[in-house]
Amino acid sequence: MSNPEGAAASTPVLRRVGTARATALCYRVLIRQIVSVGRIAALSALGAIMIVVGWVVGNSSNSGAGADSGMIYDGASYADGFGLIVIVPIVSLVFAAASLGDARDDGTLVYLWLRPMGRMPLVVAAAAAAVTVSLPLCVIPTTLGGWFATDFVAESGGVALGALAAAALGTVAYSCLFVLLGLLFRKAVLWGIAYVLLWEGLAVGLGDFAERLSLRGYARSLLSQIADVDLGFTTYGLVTSIIVLASVSVVSLALAAVRLSRLNVD
Incomplete structure (x- = not known):
C-alpha cells in the first residue's frame, strides 16, 4: 500500500528567499544582462559629444560687461537642453527597458520568476541595475557639459551642482518608469522614444497642466532652483520637485511588481 504521509514528508519544501538576498541575487544576474560593449x-x-560641445560653447562666448550672468544662463540652458532632454531619458530608457525586457524576450526571466521570492525584489533589482549603469553615463556629461559651457565664471559651481542633482534624480525616476514600460510593452524602447519625443519634448509646451505630468519639468526645476537661473519656464519648488521625482520612482516600481505578478512568463 502507498504511504501518503511518507510521500508528503519526502516532498521537498521550497523556502522563500529573503528580500535582501533575492534583490542581491537578481541584481547580479540583471546587471550582467544589460551591460554590453555596444551600449556602453x-x-x-x-x-562625450555633450562635454566637447559644452567646452566649445564656453570658449566661443563673448566676454564683457554682464558676461558672467549670460554664461551662467548658457551653461544651465545647455545642461537642460542636451542633458535633461536627450541624455538622461534616452540613456535611462536603453538600460531600464532592457533590464527585464531583454530577460523576458530571451526566456531567461522565467528562471528568476519561478524562484520562491516576491516580485518586488526582482523589480527593485532591475531598477537598481539600470540606475547603476545609467548614472555615470547621465550625470558626468550633463554636469561637465553644463559647467564647461559657463567657461568657469564666478557662480558656475551652482550650475554644475544643479545639473548633477537634476541628472541624478531624473535618471532614477526615468529608470523606474521605464522598467515598468519594459513589462508593459514588447518593443519598450520604441514606446519610450515616442514618450520622450512626443510628450517630454513637445506636449509639455502645450501648457502648465501638461508640464505637471512631465518628469522633465521637475528635473529642470531642480537645475533652475539650485543654479538660481531663470530658464523661462514654470518652476516648481525644490522640495516639490524632489518629492514628485521620488514618488514617481516608488509608484512605478509598485506598479511594475503588480504587472510582473500577473505576467505570463515562459
Whole structure:
C-alpha cells in the first residue's frame, strides 16, 4: 500500500528567499544582462559629444560687461537642453527597458520568476541595475557639459551642482518608469522614444497642466532652483520637485511588481 504521509514528508519544501538576498541575487544576474560593449560605447560617445560641445560653447562666448550672468544662463540652458532632454531619458530608457525586457524576450526571466521570492525584489533589482549603469553615463556629461559651457565664471559651481542633482534624480525616476514600460510593452524602447519625443519634448509646451505630468519639468526645476537661473519656464519648488521625482520612482516600481505578478512568463 502507498504511504501518503511518507510521500508528503519526502516532498521537498521550497523556502522563500529573503528580500535582501533575492534583490542581491537578481541584481547580479540583471546587471550582467544589460551591460554590453555596444551600449556602453554608443552612449559614452553621446556623453562625450555633450562635454566637447559644452567646452566649445564656453570658449566661443563673448566676454564683457554682464558676461558672467549670460554664461551662467548658457551653461544651465545647455545642461537642460542636451542633458535633461536627450541624455538622461534616452540613456535611462536603453538600460531600464532592457533590464527585464531583454530577460523576458530571451526566456531567461522565467528562471528568476519561478524562484520562491516576491516580485518586488526582482523589480527593485532591475531598477537598481539600470540606475547603476545609467548614472555615470547621465550625470558626468550633463554636469561637465553644463559647467564647461559657463567657461568657469564666478557662480558656475551652482550650475554644475544643479545639473548633477537634476541628472541624478531624473535618471532614477526615468529608470523606474521605464522598467515598468519594459513589462508593459514588447518593443519598450520604441514606446519610450515616442514618450520622450512626443510628450517630454513637445506636449509639455502645450501648457502648465501638461508640464505637471512631465518628469522633465521637475528635473529642470531642480537645475533652475539650485543654479538660481531663470530658464523661462514654470518652476516648481525644490522640495516639490524632489518629492514628485521620488514618488514617481516608488509608484512605478509598485506598479511594475503588480504587472510582473500577473505576467505570463515562459
